[in-house]
Amino acid sequence: MCTRGYWMWGLSRRVSLPGGFRYGPRRPLGVHRYLCNFPHSPRICIIGSGPAGFYTAQHLLKHHSKLLVDIYEKLPVPFGLVRFGVAPDHPEVKSYGADSKRELGIPGEELPGVYSARDFVGWYNGLPSQRHLNPDLSNETAVILGQGNVALDIARILLSPIELLKKTDITQSALDALVHSRIRTVWLIGRRGPLQVAFTIKELREMLQLPGTRPRLDPSDYQGLGDIAKDLPRPRKRLTELLVKSALEKPAAKDCARWDQANREWGLYFLRSPIQVLPSKDGRKAAGVRLSITRLEGTGDTAVAIPTGQVEDISCGLILSSIGYKSVPISPAVPFLCEQGIIPNCMGRVTGYPGLYCSGWVKRGPTGVITTTMTDSFETAQAMLEDINSGALSWSDPKPGATAIKELITLRGIQSISFSDWQKIDSVETARGQKIGKPREKILDPEEMLKFACH
Structure with a gap:
């Protein structure tokens, strides 16, 4: 399921976003721990940790108790343009995503x-x-x-x-x-x-x-x-x-x-x-x-x-x-309509690609605010649940998925971090902000983020 970005951490039940949007984890887990503990559970991969990704995950986990969701993000920090996309004096409405500009x-x-x-x-x-x-x-x-x-x-x-x-x-x-x-x-x-x-x-x-x-x-x-x-x-x-x-x-x-x-x-x-x-x-x-x-x-x-x-x-x-903003193709293997900046889909189901879904602006184009994204993401998640329940999605021949991704990351020497690693970054930013009377002072350099994440 595509929203935006790549990176690595797992989601069990609940995770919180800045600005009061609550998505859940009682305890965030690394992808490899899912593989050990739940070998036969249906697994969903979400690319992108912005609002569309989290809202989709929330709906899936709320309505299917055995699903496992892995979220991948290209940056060492989650929440996409919820974190980066809107004026800092409006934390309650941060809601913009898409990787490019018009x-x-x-x-x-x-x-x-x-x-x-x-x-x-x-x-x-x-x-x-x-x-x-x-x-x-x-x-x-x-x-x-x-x-x-x-x-x-x-x-x-x-x-x-x-x-x-x-x-x-x-x-x-x-x-x-x-x-x-x-x-x-x-x-x-x-x-x-x-x-x-x-x-x-x-x-x-x-x-x-x-x-x-x-x-x-x-x-x-x-x-x-x-x-x-x-x-x-x-x-x-x-x-x-x-x-x-x-x-x-x-x-x-x-x-x-x-x-x-x-x-x-x-x-x-x-x-x-x-x-x-x-x-x-x-x-x-x-x-x-x-x-x-x-x-x-x-x-x-x-x-x-x-x-x-x-x-x-x-x-x-x-x-x-x-x-306006504009989405960009995620991969040559995924269909993309360049003029509209969207993946062709019906109710979030990618046209001609069973098992592949999209949500957010790459699904409908760069319009709407956080509530629009929420409704849109729930629609995609509901389509996925319907396909799971109807048997349209088969789990009898699972793809390598998280196992192959983890091996590829290791092979390429890429440093990946978990949600708990992100929490270390979060605590540093929050502490820095409190010293100067701000809610947080963001770390701007990814290398510095990684230093604190792996400390």
Whole structure:
């Protein structure tokens, strides 16, 4: 069953994730101990220890008492982008996964100063591969291409008072960089209109209330939307009403006073699509972005942005592309639809490959939040249980599985660690964080992680 990543440890009954998501183990066991103690039990292999992997394992173990589940992860630490994927001041909603990013496909995106949201989020969340990112925060204006929750997360991190961030598990290197940041304005660019924004009301409300920061919402963008909002589905209706109220109505006295004193600001820019990153005079870094002005054809979520032929330039020194994540093929032996970034499947059953299943974004594409992933993973797990109970999955001719993987890891000289080894890393990170008033201080170097795991 594929979610993402590779590595090694076993799961018996219960394991806990950061942020309050509980999945279970009363006692985590190494894979080799399963092989000794339960030679005839059905065994499931899950590749990837993110939310999709754990939710799938939870459902399987809850509804089949004899199943054994082995989880493999490529990093020395579990939980995938639950650990690495979302702003550190939102530990309760960490929920993003997928191994790659979507390219803008425009001239100049390779220039220094242009980053994907995935890389930038990974940088401040301690993803080892992004620990050397070193983004340039010396310009006063940043542009985020996208208007989803991740885009708002990034804007909030760039503009939040340092005193608030010091209480989170943001990496110390990112915190040090933000202390010296000169960014004062963040624009969030969307190719469509306010009725198509992808963020949710909770994230918007938090941005509106962010200390030391004021919103810049152009009233002309919201004229007439109040009447339209009445007929929208409830979540979209409430979100649109808050946007309209914030843009068109006089703010409360306390908000007015707070915004007047703010020295930072953020705004939503609609009907704009990036067509070029503008270089500095010496051509060595990004200095702005050229936007195509668009118009909408259609209504609601199906509305399409059409270029008008007009363009507009915004000067900025930091450009962050938050246009979505993308899964990548796990193996040539596993079918993969590159354009959609998914494994072809039906209810999680990989098309044409009995016994192979998928869950998470590689199953449905990069959409949804933690509850979506939970429901989706339960669906895959239920399909697996149905196939086990109906006899569609046969255990009479088992594959070498964990035995062969363990032997291969040993043969290649790869150092693998167990869940109990991870707990040693966890205790070091927690202790380091407590010394400076944070929930944890993440270890960024995998080699250092291994040192503590095997100590």
